[in-house]
Amino acid sequence: MALFNELGLQEELLKAVLDMGFDSPTPIQEQIIPLAMQGIDLIGQAQTGTGKTAAFGIPLLSKIEKDNKAVQALILAPTRELALQVSQEINRLAKYKNVEAIAIYGGEDIGKQIRGLKKNPQIVVATPGRFMDHMRRNTINLANIQTVILDEADEMLSMGFIEDIETILQEVPSERQTLLFSATMPKRIQAVSQKFMKSPQTVAVKNKTMTVDTIEQRYLDLKEKDKFDALCRLMDIHCPELSIIFGRTKRRVDELSEALSIRGYDVEGIHGDMKQERREKVLRKFKRGSIKILVATDVAARGLDISGVSHVFNFDLPQDPESYVHRIGRTGRAGQKGISFTFVTPREREYLELIEDTTKSKMLKQHVPSIGDAKDARYRQAAQKLIGIAESAKTHDLEEAAQKLLEEYDAVKLVSAALKMVTKQSSDAPVTLTDESPVRMKKKPMKSSGSRYSKDSKPGSGSSSYKGKGKSYSNSSKKYPASKSQGSSKTERAEKSDNYRKRKTSHNHSNKTTI
Numbered sequence: 001m002a003l004f005n006e007l008g009l010q011e012e013l014l015k016a017v018l019d020m021g022f023d024s025p026t027p028i029q030e031q032i033i034p035l036a037m038q039g040i041d042l043i044g045q046a047q048t049g050t051g052k053t054a055a056f057g058i059p060l061l062s063k064i065e066k067d068n069k070a071v072q073a074l075i076l077a078p079t080r081e082l083a084l085q086v087s088q089e090i091n092r093l094a095k096y097k098n099v100e101a102i103a104i105y106g107g108e109d110i111g112k113q114i115r116g117l118k119k120n121p122q123i124v125v126a127t128p129g130r131f132m133d134h135m136r137r138n139t140i141n142l143a144n145i146q147t148v149i150l151d152e153a154d155e156m157l158s159m160g161f162i163e164d165i166e167t168i169l170q171e172v173p174s175e176r177q178t179l180l181f182s183a184t185m186p187k188r189i190q191a192v193s194q195k196f197m198k199s200p201q202t203v204a205v206k207n208k209t210m211t212v213d214t215i216e217q218r219y220l221d222l223k224e225k226d227k228f229d230a231l232c233r234l235m236d237i238h239c240p241e242l243s244i245i246f247g248r249t250k251r252r253v254d255e256l257s258e259a260l261s262i263r264g265y266d267v268e269g270i271h272g273d274m275k276q277e278r279r280e281k282v283l284r285k286f287k288r289g290s291i292k293i294l295v296a297t298d299v300a301a302r303g304l305d306i307s308g309v310s311h312v313f314n315f316d317l318p319q320d321p322e323s324y325v326h327r328i329g330r331t332g333r334a335g336q337k338g339i340s341f342t343f344v345t346p347r348e349r350e351y352l353e354l355i356e357d358t359t360k361s362k363m364l365k366q367h368v369p370s371i372g373d374a375k376d377a378r379y380r381q382a383a384q385k386l387i388g389i390a391e392s393a394k395t396h397d398l399e400e401a402a403q404k405l406l407e408e409y410d411a412v413k414l415v416s417a418a419l420k421m422v423t424k425q426s427s428d429a430p431v432t433l434t435d436e437s438p439v440r441m442k443k444k445p446m447k448s449s450g451s452r453y454s455k456d457s458k459p460g461s462g463s464s465s466y467k468g469k470g471k472s473y474s475n476s477s478k479k480y481p482a483s484k485s486q487g488s489s490k491t492e493r494a495e496k497s498d499n500y501r502k503r504k505t506s507h508n509h510s511n512k513t514t515i
Protein backbone atom coordinates (compact mmCIF):
# COMPACT_ATOMS: atom_id res chain seq x y z
CA MET A 1 0.00 0.00 0.00
CA ALA A 2 1.32 3.40 -0.97
CA LEU A 3 1.78 6.25 1.43
CA PHE A 4 0.75 9.84 0.86
CA ASN A 5 4.38 10.95 0.82
CA GLU A 6 4.98 8.70 -2.18
CA LEU A 7 2.45 10.58 -4.29
CA GLY A 8 4.66 13.61 -4.80
CA LEU A 9 2.39 16.00 -2.94
CA GLN A 10 3.40 19.52 -2.01
CA GLU A 11 4.65 19.80 1.57
CA GLU A 12 1.69 21.94 2.69
CA LEU A 13 -0.82 19.41 1.32
CA LEU A 14 0.95 16.44 2.83
CA LYS A 15 0.95 18.16 6.20
CA ALA A 16 -2.79 18.87 6.00
CA VAL A 17 -3.57 15.28 4.95
CA LEU A 18 -1.63 13.93 7.93
CA ASP A 19 -3.36 16.45 10.23
CA MET A 20 -6.68 15.02 9.05
CA GLY A 21 -5.56 11.63 10.31
CA PHE A 22 -5.18 10.02 6.89
CA ASP A 23 -2.29 7.53 7.06
CA SER A 24 -2.42 6.09 3.59
CA PRO A 25 -4.44 6.91 0.48
CA THR A 26 -7.57 4.91 -0.22
CA PRO A 27 -7.55 2.93 -3.51
CA ILE A 28 -9.41 5.64 -5.44
CA GLN A 29 -7.03 8.30 -4.08
CA GLU A 30 -4.00 6.24 -4.97
CA GLN A 31 -5.19 5.86 -8.55
CA ILE A 32 -6.76 9.26 -9.16
CA ILE A 33 -4.22 11.62 -7.57
CA PRO A 34 -1.25 10.96 -9.91
CA LEU A 35 -3.47 10.90 -13.03
CA ALA A 36 -5.38 14.04 -12.13
CA MET A 37 -2.09 15.83 -11.46
CA GLN A 38 -1.23 15.23 -15.12
CA GLY A 39 -4.18 17.45 -16.03
CA ILE A 40 -6.24 14.88 -17.94
CA ASP A 41 -10.02 14.50 -17.79
CA LEU A 42 -11.17 11.69 -15.52
CA ILE A 43 -14.25 9.78 -14.46
CA GLY A 44 -13.72 8.37 -10.98
CA GLN A 45 -15.94 5.71 -9.54
CA ALA A 46 -15.54 4.09 -6.14
CA GLN A 47 -17.85 2.87 -3.41
CA THR A 48 -19.49 5.24 -0.93
CA GLY A 49 -17.35 6.54 1.90
CA THR A 50 -14.03 5.69 0.26
CA GLY A 51 -12.58 9.19 0.10
CA LYS A 52 -13.54 10.51 -3.33
CA THR A 53 -13.63 14.08 -2.00
CA ALA A 54 -9.93 14.06 -1.16
CA ALA A 55 -9.26 12.09 -4.36
CA PHE A 56 -10.29 15.16 -6.34
CA GLY A 57 -9.51 17.73 -3.62
CA ILE A 58 -5.80 16.91 -3.32
CA PRO A 59 -4.86 17.12 -7.02
CA LEU A 60 -7.09 20.17 -7.39
CA LEU A 61 -5.29 21.97 -4.60
CA SER A 62 -1.89 21.03 -6.04
CA LYS A 63 -2.91 22.87 -9.16
CA ILE A 64 -4.28 26.05 -7.58
CA GLU A 65 -1.88 28.99 -7.74
CA LYS A 66 -2.14 30.53 -4.32
CA ASP A 67 -0.92 33.95 -5.40
CA ASN A 68 -3.49 34.14 -8.15
CA LYS A 69 -6.64 35.49 -6.50
CA ALA A 70 -9.03 34.57 -9.33
CA VAL A 71 -11.59 31.76 -9.11
CA GLN A 72 -9.61 28.87 -10.59
CA ALA A 73 -11.90 25.93 -9.94
CA LEU A 74 -15.57 25.09 -9.78
CA ILE A 75 -16.97 22.07 -7.95
CA LEU A 76 -20.66 21.34 -8.50
CA ALA A 77 -22.72 19.27 -6.08
CA PRO A 78 -26.40 18.31 -6.19
CA THR A 79 -27.43 19.47 -2.71
CA ARG A 80 -26.70 22.48 -0.57
CA GLU A 81 -25.51 20.49 2.42
CA LEU A 82 -23.12 18.56 0.22
CA ALA A 83 -21.74 21.76 -1.34
CA LEU A 84 -21.10 23.04 2.17
CA GLN A 85 -19.49 19.80 3.31
CA VAL A 86 -17.22 19.57 0.26
CA SER A 87 -16.11 23.19 0.72
CA GLN A 88 -15.27 22.40 4.34
CA GLU A 89 -13.22 19.33 3.39
CA ILE A 90 -11.37 21.32 0.72
CA ASN A 91 -10.64 24.05 3.25
CA ARG A 92 -9.25 21.49 5.68
CA LEU A 93 -6.98 20.20 2.94
CA ALA A 94 -6.02 23.78 2.03
CA LYS A 95 -5.17 24.68 5.62
CA TYR A 96 -1.45 25.30 4.99
CA LYS A 97 -1.73 26.48 1.42
CA ASN A 98 -3.38 29.87 1.80
CA VAL A 99 -6.07 28.88 -0.66
CA GLU A 100 -9.74 29.29 0.06
CA ALA A 101 -12.92 27.54 -1.05
CA ILE A 102 -16.34 29.16 -0.74
CA ALA A 103 -19.72 27.39 -0.78
CA ILE A 104 -22.41 28.99 -2.93
CA TYR A 105 -25.86 27.50 -2.66
CA GLY A 106 -29.54 28.32 -2.75
CA GLY A 107 -31.50 29.39 0.29
CA GLU A 108 -28.62 31.44 1.62
CA ASP A 109 -28.41 35.24 1.44
CA ILE A 110 -27.02 36.09 -1.98
CA GLY A 111 -25.57 39.37 -0.69
CA LYS A 112 -23.48 37.45 1.81
CA GLN A 113 -22.24 35.21 -1.00
CA ILE A 114 -21.36 38.22 -3.15
CA ARG A 115 -19.35 39.66 -0.27
CA GLY A 116 -17.67 36.27 0.16
CA LEU A 117 -16.78 36.19 -3.54
CA LYS A 118 -15.17 39.63 -3.23
CA LYS A 119 -12.68 38.12 -0.80
CA ASN A 120 -11.16 36.27 -3.75
CA PRO A 121 -11.67 32.58 -3.03
CA GLN A 122 -9.85 30.47 -5.61
CA ILE A 123 -12.34 27.58 -5.44
CA VAL A 124 -16.12 27.79 -5.65
CA VAL A 125 -18.22 24.83 -4.52
CA ALA A 126 -21.77 25.36 -5.71
CA THR A 127 -25.18 23.96 -6.40
CA PRO A 128 -26.02 24.53 -10.07
CA GLY A 129 -29.07 26.79 -9.62
CA ARG A 130 -27.38 29.30 -7.40
CA PHE A 131 -24.22 29.24 -9.48
CA MET A 132 -26.30 30.20 -12.51
CA ASP A 133 -27.78 33.08 -10.52
CA HIS A 134 -24.31 34.40 -9.89
CA MET A 135 -23.39 33.89 -13.54
CA ARG A 136 -26.32 36.04 -14.60
CA ARG A 137 -25.51 38.73 -12.08
CA ASN A 138 -21.89 38.70 -13.17
CA THR A 139 -20.80 38.24 -9.59
CA ILE A 140 -18.40 35.41 -10.40
CA ASN A 141 -15.60 35.81 -12.90
CA LEU A 142 -15.46 32.58 -14.89
CA ALA A 143 -12.52 33.52 -17.12
CA ASN A 144 -9.84 31.84 -15.02
CA ILE A 145 -11.61 28.59 -14.21
CA GLN A 146 -9.25 25.79 -15.19
CA THR A 147 -10.89 22.86 -13.40
CA VAL A 148 -14.50 21.77 -13.16
CA ILE A 149 -15.46 18.88 -10.92
CA LEU A 150 -18.89 17.27 -10.81
CA ASP A 151 -19.33 15.51 -7.50
CA GLU A 152 -22.15 12.94 -7.66
CA ALA A 153 -21.69 13.19 -11.42
CA ASP A 154 -24.44 10.75 -12.41
CA GLU A 155 -26.95 12.78 -10.40
CA MET A 156 -25.66 16.02 -11.89
CA LEU A 157 -25.97 14.69 -15.43
CA SER A 158 -29.43 13.23 -14.85
CA MET A 159 -32.69 14.71 -16.03
CA GLY A 160 -33.18 17.21 -13.22
CA PHE A 161 -29.83 18.95 -13.61
CA ILE A 162 -28.55 18.32 -17.11
CA GLU A 163 -29.64 21.60 -18.71
CA ASP A 164 -28.17 23.66 -15.88
CA ILE A 165 -24.90 21.78 -16.18
CA GLU A 166 -24.84 22.23 -19.95
CA THR A 167 -25.35 25.97 -19.55
CA ILE A 168 -22.62 26.25 -16.93
CA LEU A 169 -20.14 24.19 -18.95
CA GLN A 170 -20.75 26.34 -22.01
CA GLU A 171 -19.93 29.46 -20.01
CA VAL A 172 -16.70 28.31 -18.35
CA PRO A 173 -13.51 28.25 -20.48
CA SER A 174 -13.29 25.21 -22.74
CA GLU A 175 -9.58 24.89 -21.99
CA ARG A 176 -10.07 23.14 -18.70
CA GLN A 177 -9.75 19.88 -16.87
CA THR A 178 -13.07 18.18 -16.13
CA LEU A 179 -13.42 15.53 -13.43
CA LEU A 180 -16.49 13.45 -12.67
CA PHE A 181 -17.00 11.45 -9.48
CA SER A 182 -19.64 9.17 -8.06
CA ALA A 183 -20.15 5.80 -6.40
CA THR A 184 -22.58 4.93 -9.19
CA MET A 185 -22.00 5.59 -12.86
CA PRO A 186 -24.72 4.11 -15.04
CA LYS A 187 -23.63 3.55 -18.67
CA ARG A 188 -26.11 6.08 -20.03
CA ILE A 189 -24.49 8.77 -17.86
CA GLN A 190 -21.00 7.89 -19.03
CA ALA A 191 -22.25 8.39 -22.57
CA VAL A 192 -23.60 11.85 -21.73
CA SER A 193 -20.32 12.80 -20.09
CA GLN A 194 -18.39 12.35 -23.35
CA LYS A 195 -19.99 15.57 -24.53
CA PHE A 196 -18.33 17.67 -21.86
CA MET A 197 -14.95 16.00 -21.56
CA LYS A 198 -11.78 15.55 -23.58
CA SER A 199 -10.88 11.88 -24.04
CA PRO A 200 -11.73 11.08 -20.44
CA GLN A 201 -10.07 8.16 -18.75
CA THR A 202 -12.24 6.11 -16.42
CA VAL A 203 -10.84 5.01 -13.09
CA ALA A 204 -13.22 2.62 -11.40
CA VAL A 205 -12.17 0.88 -8.23
CA LYS A 206 -13.50 -2.54 -8.98
CA ASN A 207 -15.28 -4.48 -6.31
CA LYS A 208 -17.57 -7.46 -6.51
CA THR A 209 -20.45 -5.39 -5.22
CA MET A 210 -21.48 -1.78 -5.64
CA THR A 211 -22.02 -1.45 -1.90
CA VAL A 212 -19.27 -1.69 0.71
CA ASP A 213 -19.08 -4.97 2.59
CA THR A 214 -18.88 -3.24 5.97
CA ILE A 215 -22.61 -2.54 5.65
CA GLU A 216 -24.81 -5.43 6.68
CA GLN A 217 -27.86 -5.20 4.46
CA ARG A 218 -31.19 -6.55 5.64
CA TYR A 219 -34.75 -6.30 4.40
CA LEU A 220 -38.13 -6.74 6.02
CA ASP A 221 -41.11 -8.09 4.19
CA LEU A 222 -44.14 -6.26 5.55
CA LYS A 223 -47.33 -4.42 4.79
CA GLU A 224 -47.43 -0.66 4.51
CA LYS A 225 -49.53 -0.35 7.67
CA ASP A 226 -47.03 -2.36 9.70
CA LYS A 227 -43.97 -0.31 8.80
CA PHE A 228 -44.17 2.20 11.62
CA ASP A 229 -44.45 -0.29 14.47
CA ALA A 230 -41.67 -2.35 12.92
CA LEU A 231 -39.48 0.75 12.77
CA CYS A 232 -40.10 1.62 16.43
CA ARG A 233 -39.35 -1.94 17.48
CA LEU A 234 -36.14 -2.04 15.48
CA MET A 235 -35.12 1.23 17.10
CA ASP A 236 -35.84 -0.19 20.55
CA ILE A 237 -33.92 -3.37 19.82
CA HIS A 238 -30.89 -1.84 18.12
CA CYS A 239 -30.62 1.54 19.90
CA PRO A 240 -28.59 3.05 17.03
CA GLU A 241 -25.90 5.56 17.87
CA LEU A 242 -27.11 7.78 15.03
CA SER A 243 -29.55 6.69 12.37
CA ILE A 244 -31.06 8.04 9.17
CA ILE A 245 -34.54 7.02 8.08
CA PHE A 246 -35.32 7.66 4.43
CA GLY A 247 -38.89 8.39 3.40
CA ARG A 248 -40.11 8.86 -0.15
CA THR A 249 -41.76 12.26 0.01
CA LYS A 250 -41.55 15.47 1.97
CA ARG A 251 -44.94 14.79 3.50
CA ARG A 252 -43.76 11.36 4.53
CA VAL A 253 -40.74 12.86 6.26
CA ASP A 254 -42.91 15.40 8.10
CA GLU A 255 -45.41 12.79 9.22
CA LEU A 256 -42.80 10.24 10.18
CA SER A 257 -40.72 12.61 12.26
CA GLU A 258 -43.85 13.89 13.99
CA ALA A 259 -45.01 10.31 14.66
CA LEU A 260 -41.63 9.25 16.04
CA SER A 261 -41.42 12.21 18.34
CA ILE A 262 -44.96 11.50 19.62
CA ARG A 263 -43.65 8.05 20.49
CA GLY A 264 -40.78 9.58 22.43
CA TYR A 265 -37.85 9.37 20.01
CA ASP A 266 -35.21 12.06 19.58
CA VAL A 267 -35.83 12.98 15.99
CA GLU A 268 -35.94 15.75 13.39
CA GLY A 269 -36.71 15.77 9.70
CA ILE A 270 -34.93 17.28 6.72
CA HIS A 271 -36.25 17.89 3.20
CA GLY A 272 -36.18 20.36 0.37
CA ASP A 273 -39.22 22.42 1.40
CA MET A 274 -37.69 23.46 4.70
CA LYS A 275 -35.98 26.81 5.13
CA GLN A 276 -32.25 26.47 4.54
CA GLU A 277 -31.40 27.81 7.96
CA ARG A 278 -33.50 25.08 9.54
CA ARG A 279 -31.99 22.37 7.30
CA GLU A 280 -28.52 23.32 8.40
CA LYS A 281 -29.51 23.58 12.05
CA VAL A 282 -31.06 20.10 11.98
CA LEU A 283 -27.95 18.65 10.36
CA ARG A 284 -25.66 20.36 12.88
CA LYS A 285 -27.71 18.94 15.74
CA PHE A 286 -27.55 15.50 14.20
CA LYS A 287 -23.78 15.69 13.71
CA ARG A 288 -23.36 16.75 17.34
CA GLY A 289 -25.58 13.88 18.44
CA SER A 290 -28.11 16.11 20.14
CA ILE A 291 -30.69 14.38 17.97
CA LYS A 292 -30.16 10.70 17.33
CA ILE A 293 -32.51 10.11 14.42
CA LEU A 294 -32.70 12.03 11.17
CA VAL A 295 -35.71 11.45 8.94
CA ALA A 296 -34.89 12.52 5.41
CA THR A 297 -35.88 12.52 1.79
CA ASP A 298 -33.21 11.75 -0.79
CA VAL A 299 -31.89 15.24 -0.12
CA ALA A 300 -29.64 13.50 2.42
CA ALA A 301 -28.92 10.44 0.28
CA ARG A 302 -25.81 11.59 -1.53
CA GLY A 303 -22.37 12.39 -0.28
CA LEU A 304 -23.11 13.40 3.30
CA ASP A 305 -20.37 12.22 5.60
CA ILE A 306 -21.54 12.07 9.20
CA SER A 307 -19.50 9.97 11.54
CA GLY A 308 -21.42 7.83 13.98
CA VAL A 309 -24.26 6.95 11.61
CA SER A 310 -24.60 3.28 12.46
CA HIS A 311 -28.02 2.51 10.97
CA VAL A 312 -29.88 3.44 7.81
CA PHE A 313 -33.56 2.62 7.42
CA ASN A 314 -35.27 2.64 4.05
CA PHE A 315 -38.76 3.16 5.42
CA ASP A 316 -39.82 3.51 1.79
CA LEU A 317 -37.91 1.98 -1.09
CA PRO A 318 -35.89 4.49 -3.12
CA GLN A 319 -36.92 5.42 -6.66
CA ASP A 320 -33.97 3.71 -8.31
CA PRO A 321 -31.29 1.19 -7.36
CA GLU A 322 -28.58 3.87 -7.48
CA SER A 323 -30.36 5.83 -4.75
CA TYR A 324 -30.35 2.69 -2.64
CA VAL A 325 -26.56 2.50 -2.93
CA HIS A 326 -26.16 6.14 -1.91
CA ARG A 327 -28.72 6.01 0.91
CA ILE A 328 -27.22 3.01 2.66
CA GLY A 329 -23.77 4.49 1.99
CA ARG A 330 -24.43 7.10 4.70
CA THR A 331 -23.27 4.37 7.07
CA GLY A 332 -20.26 2.07 6.86
CA ARG A 333 -17.95 4.93 5.84
CA ALA A 334 -14.15 4.93 5.91
CA GLY A 335 -14.05 1.28 6.97
CA GLN A 336 -16.58 1.65 9.80
CA LYS A 337 -19.33 -0.91 10.28
CA GLY A 338 -22.96 -0.17 9.52
CA ILE A 339 -26.31 -1.82 9.05
CA SER A 340 -29.24 -1.05 6.78
CA PHE A 341 -32.87 -2.13 6.97
CA THR A 342 -35.04 -1.88 3.89
CA PHE A 343 -38.81 -2.15 4.17
CA VAL A 344 -40.45 -3.95 1.27
CA THR A 345 -44.20 -4.20 0.80
CA PRO A 346 -45.75 -7.13 -1.06
CA ARG A 347 -46.08 -5.24 -4.37
CA GLU A 348 -42.45 -4.14 -4.25
CA ARG A 349 -40.80 -7.53 -4.10
CA GLU A 350 -39.72 -7.56 -7.70
CA TYR A 351 -38.17 -4.17 -7.16
CA LEU A 352 -36.07 -5.50 -4.32
CA GLU A 353 -34.63 -8.02 -6.72
CA LEU A 354 -33.84 -5.28 -9.21
CA ILE A 355 -31.90 -3.48 -6.49
CA GLU A 356 -30.00 -6.66 -5.65
CA ASP A 357 -29.24 -7.35 -9.30
CA THR A 358 -27.89 -3.84 -9.74
CA THR A 359 -25.79 -3.74 -6.57
CA LYS A 360 -24.72 -7.38 -6.98
CA SER A 361 -25.30 -7.94 -3.31
CA LYS A 362 -28.00 -9.79 -1.42
CA MET A 363 -29.97 -8.44 1.48
CA LEU A 364 -30.63 -10.79 4.37
CA LYS A 365 -34.21 -11.32 5.41
CA GLN A 366 -34.88 -9.91 8.86
CA HIS A 367 -38.00 -11.11 10.64
CA VAL A 368 -40.40 -8.37 11.60
CA PRO A 369 -39.85 -7.90 15.32
CA SER A 370 -42.82 -8.51 17.59
CA ILE A 371 -43.96 -6.45 20.56
CA GLY A 372 -42.37 -9.15 22.72
CA ASP A 373 -38.99 -8.84 20.96
CA ALA A 374 -38.96 -5.09 21.58
CA LYS A 375 -40.04 -5.51 25.21
CA ASP A 376 -37.32 -8.10 25.86
CA ALA A 377 -34.74 -5.78 24.34
CA ARG A 378 -35.86 -2.88 26.54
CA TYR A 379 -35.62 -5.05 29.66
CA ARG A 380 -32.17 -6.27 28.65
CA GLN A 381 -31.04 -2.67 28.21
CA ALA A 382 -32.54 -1.73 31.58
CA ALA A 383 -30.72 -4.61 33.25
CA GLN A 384 -27.45 -3.50 31.63
CA LYS A 385 -28.06 0.00 32.92
CA LEU A 386 -28.68 -1.24 36.47
CA ILE A 387 -25.59 -3.44 36.37
CA GLY A 388 -23.57 -0.53 35.04
CA ILE A 389 -24.70 1.70 37.90
CA ALA A 390 -24.08 -1.05 40.46
CA GLU A 391 -20.57 -1.63 39.12
CA SER A 392 -19.39 1.89 38.60
CA ALA A 393 -21.36 4.42 40.64
CA LYS A 394 -20.85 5.12 44.33
CA THR A 395 -23.93 3.69 45.99
CA HIS A 396 -22.80 3.12 49.61
CA ASP A 397 -24.80 6.04 50.95
CA LEU A 398 -27.89 4.14 49.76
CA GLU A 399 -26.88 0.77 51.14
CA GLU A 400 -28.47 1.20 54.55
CA ALA A 401 -31.76 2.15 52.95
CA ALA A 402 -31.42 -0.82 50.63
CA GLN A 403 -30.85 -3.20 53.55
CA LYS A 404 -33.99 -1.88 55.23
CA LEU A 405 -36.03 -2.43 52.09
CA LEU A 406 -34.70 -5.96 51.77
CA GLU A 407 -35.80 -6.75 55.29
CA GLU A 408 -39.33 -5.70 54.46
CA TYR A 409 -39.71 -6.81 50.82
CA ASP A 410 -38.78 -9.68 48.62
CA ALA A 411 -35.46 -9.09 46.76
CA VAL A 412 -36.84 -10.20 43.38
CA LYS A 413 -39.79 -7.84 43.75
CA LEU A 414 -37.49 -4.96 44.56
CA VAL A 415 -35.13 -5.57 41.64
CA SER A 416 -38.13 -5.96 39.33
CA ALA A 417 -39.40 -2.58 40.50
CA ALA A 418 -35.98 -1.03 39.91
CA LEU A 419 -35.90 -2.59 36.43
CA LYS A 420 -39.33 -1.22 35.70
CA MET A 421 -38.15 2.23 36.68
CA VAL A 422 -35.16 2.25 34.37
CA THR A 423 -36.87 0.53 31.44
CA LYS A 424 -37.55 2.87 28.56
CA GLN A 425 -41.30 3.15 28.35
CA SER A 426 -42.89 2.32 25.07
CA SER A 427 -45.69 4.53 23.97
CA ASP A 428 -48.66 3.57 21.88
CA ALA A 429 -49.86 7.13 21.47
CA PRO A 430 -51.87 7.38 18.25
CA VAL A 431 -49.99 8.66 15.22
CA THR A 432 -51.01 9.57 11.70
CA LEU A 433 -49.19 8.29 8.66
CA THR A 434 -50.58 8.53 5.17
CA ASP A 435 -49.92 5.46 3.05
CA GLU A 436 -47.38 5.76 0.26
CA SER A 437 -48.04 3.93 -2.94
CA PRO A 438 -45.52 1.19 -3.76
CA VAL A 439 -42.51 1.95 -5.94
CA ARG A 440 -43.24 0.96 -9.49
CA MET A 441 -40.79 -0.97 -11.61
CA LYS A 442 -39.36 1.08 -14.44
CA LYS A 443 -37.77 -1.91 -16.04
CA LYS A 444 -37.96 -5.62 -15.56
CA PRO A 445 -35.19 -7.15 -13.50
CA MET A 446 -33.00 -9.64 -15.24
CA LYS A 447 -34.25 -13.11 -14.56
CA SER A 448 -32.43 -14.15 -11.47
CA SER A 449 -32.24 -17.85 -10.79
CA GLY A 450 -33.82 -18.93 -7.49
CA SER A 451 -36.17 -16.09 -6.62
CA ARG A 452 -36.43 -15.75 -2.87
CA TYR A 453 -40.17 -15.39 -3.24
CA SER A 454 -40.85 -18.98 -4.00
CA LYS A 455 -44.46 -20.02 -3.45
CA ASP A 456 -44.01 -21.42 0.01
CA SER A 457 -42.37 -18.33 1.41
CA LYS A 458 -45.06 -15.95 0.20
CA PRO A 459 -46.67 -14.04 3.02
CA GLY A 460 -50.14 -15.25 3.69
CA SER A 461 -49.49 -18.59 2.09
CA GLY A 462 -48.63 -20.37 5.29
CA SER A 463 -45.18 -18.99 6.03
CA SER A 464 -44.75 -19.32 9.76
CA SER A 465 -43.02 -15.97 10.10
CA TYR A 466 -46.12 -14.26 8.78
CA LYS A 467 -48.88 -16.37 10.30
CA GLY A 468 -47.58 -15.86 13.78
CA LYS A 469 -47.19 -12.13 13.42
CA GLY A 470 -50.61 -11.43 11.99
CA LYS A 471 -52.32 -11.17 15.35
CA SER A 472 -50.04 -8.68 16.98
CA TYR A 473 -50.10 -6.49 13.88
CA SER A 474 -53.85 -6.24 13.78
CA ASN A 475 -53.66 -4.55 17.17
CA SER A 476 -51.09 -2.03 16.14
CA SER A 477 -52.73 -1.21 12.86
CA LYS A 478 -55.71 0.26 14.67
CA LYS A 479 -53.59 3.23 15.57
CA TYR A 480 -53.49 4.31 11.98
CA PRO A 481 -56.34 6.20 10.51
CA ALA A 482 -57.37 4.51 7.30
CA SER A 483 -56.51 7.58 5.23
CA LYS A 484 -55.53 6.63 1.72
CA SER A 485 -52.84 8.40 -0.14
CA GLN A 486 -53.93 11.28 -2.30
CA GLY A 487 -51.29 12.52 -4.62
CA SER A 488 -48.77 10.93 -2.32
CA SER A 489 -46.85 9.26 -5.09
CA LYS A 490 -45.31 12.55 -6.06
CA THR A 491 -41.71 11.78 -5.58
CA GLU A 492 -38.76 13.85 -4.60
CA ARG A 493 -37.37 13.14 -8.03
CA ALA A 494 -40.50 14.41 -9.70
CA GLU A 495 -40.39 17.45 -7.47
CA LYS A 496 -36.83 18.01 -8.51
CA SER A 497 -37.77 18.14 -12.15
CA ASP A 498 -40.81 20.21 -11.24
CA ASN A 499 -38.53 22.69 -9.59
CA TYR A 500 -36.37 22.56 -12.62
CA ARG A 501 -39.29 23.33 -14.90
CA LYS A 502 -40.40 26.12 -12.59
CA ARG A 503 -36.91 27.50 -12.66
CA LYS A 504 -36.84 27.42 -16.42
CA THR A 505 -40.05 29.35 -16.79
CA SER A 506 -39.51 31.83 -14.00
CA HIS A 507 -35.81 32.38 -14.64
CA ASN A 508 -35.44 32.68 -10.93
CA HIS A 509 -32.89 30.25 -9.64
CA SER A 510 -32.24 31.67 -6.27
CA ASN A 511 -34.92 30.24 -4.05
CA LYS A 512 -35.60 26.86 -5.52
CA THR A 513 -34.39 23.72 -3.93
CA THR A 514 -32.77 21.12 -6.06
CA ILE A 515 -34.39 18.18 -4.29
Ligand SMILES: Nc1ncnc2c1ncn2[C@@H]1O[C@H](COP(=O)(O)OP(=O)(O)OP(=O)(O)O)[C@@H](O)[C@H]1O
Nearest residue numbers: 022024025026048049050051052053183303305334
Ligand atom coordinates in the same frame (compact mmCIF):
# COMPACT_ATOMS: atom_id res chain seq x y z
N1 LIG B 1 -7.00 8.33 3.10
C1 LIG B 1 -7.92 8.35 4.04
N2 LIG B 1 -7.72 7.74 5.22
C2 LIG B 1 -8.69 7.78 6.18
N3 LIG B 1 -9.87 8.42 6.06
C3 LIG B 1 -10.12 9.04 4.89
C4 LIG B 1 -9.17 9.05 3.84
N4 LIG B 1 -9.67 9.76 2.82
C5 LIG B 1 -10.89 10.18 3.22
N5 LIG B 1 -11.16 9.76 4.47
C6 LIG B 1 -12.40 10.02 5.24
O1 LIG B 1 -13.37 9.10 4.79
C7 LIG B 1 -14.68 9.65 4.89
C8 LIG B 1 -15.43 9.47 3.58
O2 LIG B 1 -14.85 10.27 2.58
P1 LIG B 1 -15.72 10.94 1.42
O3 LIG B 1 -16.86 11.69 1.99
O4 LIG B 1 -14.78 11.68 0.55
O5 LIG B 1 -16.27 9.64 0.69
P2 LIG B 1 -16.91 9.50 -0.76
O6 LIG B 1 -16.16 8.45 -1.47
O7 LIG B 1 -17.02 10.83 -1.40
O8 LIG B 1 -18.36 8.93 -0.40
P3 LIG B 1 -19.79 9.20 -1.12
O9 LIG B 1 -19.82 8.33 -2.35
O10 LIG B 1 -20.80 8.77 -0.10
O11 LIG B 1 -19.85 10.65 -1.44
C9 LIG B 1 -14.49 11.10 5.28
O12 LIG B 1 -14.75 11.24 6.66
C10 LIG B 1 -13.03 11.37 4.98
O13 LIG B 1 -12.50 12.38 5.80
Ligand SMILES: [Mg+2]
Nearest residue numbers: 052053151303
Ligand atom coordinates in the same frame (compact mmCIF):
# COMPACT_ATOMS: atom_id res chain seq x y z
MG1 LIG C 1 -18.56 12.07 -1.92
